Amino acid sequence: MEIRINSLGARGDGIAESGEGTVYVPDALPGELVRVVKTLRRGDGQRAVVRDVVEASSERISPACGHFGTCGGCAAQHMGAGLYAAWKRDLVRNSLARAGVDAEVLTTVSVLPSTRRRVRLGFRQIRDSVIVGFREAGSDRIVDLAECPVATPRVVGVLSALRRFLPRFTNHGEVAVTETDNGLDVVVFAKGEPDLDLRMDAPAFCDEAGICRLSWSDGDSLPEPILVAGEPVVRFGDVAVSMPLDSFLQPTAPGEAALRDFVIDAVAESTAVADLYAGCGAFSLPVAAAGKTVHAVEAVAAQCAAVQAAGDHWGVTVETRDLVRQPLRPSELIRFDAIVLDPPRAGAGPQVEQLAAAGVPLVVYVSCNPATFARDARVLADAEYAIGPVQPFDQFLWSHHIELAAVFRVRQS
Numbered sequence: 432m433e434i435r436i437n438s439l440g441a442r443g444d445g446i447a448e449s450g451e452g453t454v455y456v457p458d459a460l461p462g463e464l465v466r467v468v469k470t471l472r473r474g475d476g477q478r479a480v481v482r483d484v485v486e487a488s489s490e491r492i493s494p495a496c497g498h499f500g501t502c503g504g505c506a507a508q509h510m511g512a513g514l515y516a517a518w519k520r521d522l523v524r525n526s527l528a529r530a531g532v533d534a535e536v537l538t539t540v541s542v543l544p545s546t547r548r549r550v551r552l553g554f555r556q557i558r559d560s561v562i563v564g565f566r567e568a569g570s571d572r573i574v575d576l577a578e579c580p581v582a583t584p585r586v587v588g589v590l591s592a593l594r595r596f597l598p599r600f601t602n603h604g605e606v607a608v609t610e611t612d613n614g615l616d617v618v619v620f621a622k623g624e625p626d627l628d629l630r631m632d633a634p635a636f637c638d639e640a641g642i643c644r645l646s647w648s649d650g651d652s653l654p655e656p657i658l659v660a661g662e663p664v665v666r667f668g669d670v671a672v673s674m675p676l677d678s679f680l681q682p683t684a685p686g687e688a689a690l691r692d693f694v695i696d697a698v699a700e701s702t703a704v705a706d707l708y709a710g711c712g713a714f715s716l717p718v719a720a721a722g723k724t725v726h727a728v729e730a731v732a733a734q735c736a737a738v739q740a741a742g743d744h745w746g747v748t749v750e751t752r753d754l755v756r757q758p759l760r761p762s763e764l765i766r767f768d769a770i771v772l773d774p775p776r777a778g779a780g781p782q783v784e785q786l787a788a789a790g791v792p793l794v795v796y797v798s799c800n801p802a803t804f805a806r807d808a809r810v811l812a813d814a815e816y817a818i819g820p821v822q823p824f825d826q827f828l829w830s831h832h833i834e835l836a837a838v839f840r841v842r843q844s
């Protein structure tokens with residue numbers, strides 16, 4: 432059937448209203464007339480795939496990657512820069528509007544291609560060869576990546592070495608690759624035990640592939656290091672941190688730098704800062720190096736130890752604590768004049784309730800989920816906080832993900 436696309440959805444699909452209801456069409460743009468074939472039902476509507484673009488939008492561009500359209504890693508390489516930036520900004524605007532939060536949303540700050548420093552890919556042996564890559568959208572099938580314009584050259588470069596190495600020990604699983612300052616940190620997730628052959632061959636493989644730490648996990652237990660040629664180290668600003676196994680790291684170095692600058696700017700006038708959901712100290716450590724008193728709170732003990740080791744010099748204090756079960760209470764929050772928080776996708780509901788009650792003068796909220804950010808922003812707005820402009824940061828280039836940051840200040844009564 433032929434349909435006219437009306438708008439873009441939250442996942443980058445073109446959306447059309449037809450006589451049969453809503454139709455979701457990946458790779459189609461607003462204004463386009465497309466010939467489609469219907470596939471599966473989707474919630475309230477119907478999915479369809481493009482057979483022909485009968486009338487193309489002037490915003491349509493050639494995708495940067497030969498795998499676009501098949502690989503589930505990217506959803507928006509067919510959008511021109513203007514449409515793409517507006518779509519990302521609208522993801523934030525729409526979430527705020529749904530939660531009834533009135534805030535200016537600034538132009539999206541986007542990272543360049545070839546900057547994603549951490550990926551988690553599937554791999555599977557098929558006859559004599561191994562395929563390694565992201566999964567197809569909505570499927571378990573792995574796309575064998577011949578290229579990836581999103582990931583750093585070193586991350587892409589290790590894939591051919593992995594294709595040769597992995598099938599000698601396992602025939603399917605997942606592999607997480609993180610680029611650090613002194614090499615690649617690689618974790619293989621596969622069933623079974625690493626055997627003696629693997630341990631014997633690991634040094635030569637890691638040397639050839641530029642891997643500083645190779646670890647193995649059966650999926651149920653924590654990864655076990657097989658070979659550590661050198662501790663993986665990442666610099667947050669000027670502060671070097673030894674990264675624990677399986678720890679959180681912002682997906683791109685430029686994105687992390689942009690978020691860090693935002694946070695440092697926001698707390699410029701503050702003296703005592705609590706960094707909640709601190710990870711390995713991407714904000715705590717540079718804020719401490721900028722002369723602030725910093726208390727970092729994080730649930731993962733190994734990450735807390737990494738912050739402690741790197742932050743001792745600046746007197747950073749660290750607390751291992753689950754902020755969902757045990758949020759900081761007003762009696763604990765009162766000693767800070769700024770709170771930085773950067774929760775996972777679920778947001779920071781219980782902690783935000785406590786912040787609202789405590790009335791800390793300044794809250795800097797960094798988020799990877801506009802929906803939970805908007806929900807939490809609403810709680811702060813209802814508690815007499817004024818929200819500053821919301822800055823979208825696009826670190827997951829060409830995907831439907833968007834991060835953002837905003838500053839909340841207590842209104843003067």
Ligand SMILES: C[S@@+](CC[C@H](N)C(=O)[O-])C[C@H]1O[C@@H](n2cnc3c(N)ncnc32)[C@H](O)[C@@H]1O
Nearest residue numbers: 679708709710713729730753754755773774775
């Ligand atoms: C989005 S990351 C942010 C880390 C850090 N701000 C950064 O930029 O690298 C969220 C962090 O929250 C931690 N976390 C998740 N759930 C938590 C909880 N219930 N309590 C405390 N920390 C938690 C995770 O371990 C992770 O390090």
